[in-house]
Amino acid sequence: MRTAECQPAAQPPDGKDRDVQRRRGGSHVRSVRRTGADTNRAINEGYGGGVSQAVSKQEKLPARTDVVELAPGVLQTQLPIELPGLGHVNMYVLEDTDGVAVVDPGLPGRATWKAINHRLALIGVPLRRVHTIVVTHSHPDHFGGARRLAKESGARIITHASFRMWWDPLEPDDLNPEDLATEMLPENRRSFRETPWGGDGYDIAWRNRLYYASHRKYPRLFPSVRPTHRVNDGDAVMLAGRRWVAMHTPGHTGDHLCLFDEECGLVISGDHVLPNITPHISGMTLARDPLKRFFASLDKMARLGDTVRLALPAHGNPFTDLAGRCVDIRRHHEGRLDKIRQASADYQRPATVMEIASQVFSARAQGPMADSETYAHLEHLRLAGQVIRRDVNGIAEYVVS
Secondary structure, three states: OOOHOOOOOOOOOOOOOOOEEEEEEEEEEEEEOHHHHHOOOOHHHOOOOOOOOOOOHHOOOOOOEEEEEEEEOEEEEEEEEEEEOOEEEEEEEEOOOOOOEEEEEOOOOOOHHHHHHHHHHOOOHHHHHHEEEEEEOOOOHHOOHHHHHHHHHHOOOEEEEEOOOOOOOOOOEEEEOOHHHHHOOOOOOOOOOOOOOOOOOOOOOOHHHHHHHHHHHHOOOOOOOOOEEEEOOOOOEEOOEEEEEEEEEOOOOOOOOOEOOOOEEEEEOOOOOOOOOOOOOOOOOOOOHHHHHHHHHHHHHHHHHHHOOOEEEEEOOOOHHHHHHHHHHHHHHHHHHHHHHHHHHHHHHOOEHHHHHHHHHEEEEEEHHHHHHHHHHHHHHHOOOOOOEEEOOOOEEEEEE
């Protein structure tokens, strides 16, 4: 049962932000924290299940430098990132009597490390008090800062059991051969740069390519983040002095992890459910049908219903009506499936992925990500028996069945 203690802090009489003085590890740090009413106002400026959408594409906004208290022991901070369509990642800080856990400590690099130290100093937490790092999934803006933070603090790293770096030879396989045969289609077993549709694969910065190549050859000299605790769906994790339930939500990635705080009605939703944009559903994964898995994960999250008071996304503002947002995202992808079916029919012949993508996505959106998402949707339709695929000289073509 949810208690009164789970509500945000009360607004002070003067209506202004409250200056908070706190002691952590013997050091006295002065920080500024928004109050509960200000937090609710910020939430309502974002997606509120139809309440308001005043902040358009809020995920693109640059990182704020303040600290927001969302519930007892749950603080929102933001770290800077520069990725297409994204300007920040939310690093949630969960306090308990032993110190703090942090969720998704951003990209690797100096800017992130400086920001992590700054946000923790605002809260009044020295690095040695960070005991847990939660990584929601295997994308660099979520796991990138984890290795250094764990090294400096001695913190454990929690991920879903299937978390794996596709380029890390020291990582254990997350699928056994039988599972792999079930999950991955033979025609899709190509390198990351090769695609079943013949277009370009994802463009990886040369510095990252060099690091990945060096790691493959000398993995102990160029280490990656390595989880110390892997959790499965339904496992309990103690954070902020309360029980959180692990929820495996594959789709955006196969290893995506959300966490549900039953007592206070909070969900750390990672990239699975964002307030204004939908996560990329890639065709370049091990999954046989990533879109089907994504739909199942959305339905699973929506079933939480009104037991969720607030969703805490990895990008953008916290928002209410998680179930409603899940329905909206599913409708968005169902609409895209309709467009793809129509585009395939309009060609009146087998068409390539890139041809169909050109009819579904805008001209400025064309490229590997649009092609990959189109391919994921086409494979979903093919496996549902709604389109037929043929491969011509190694290039996939589709026609409405």
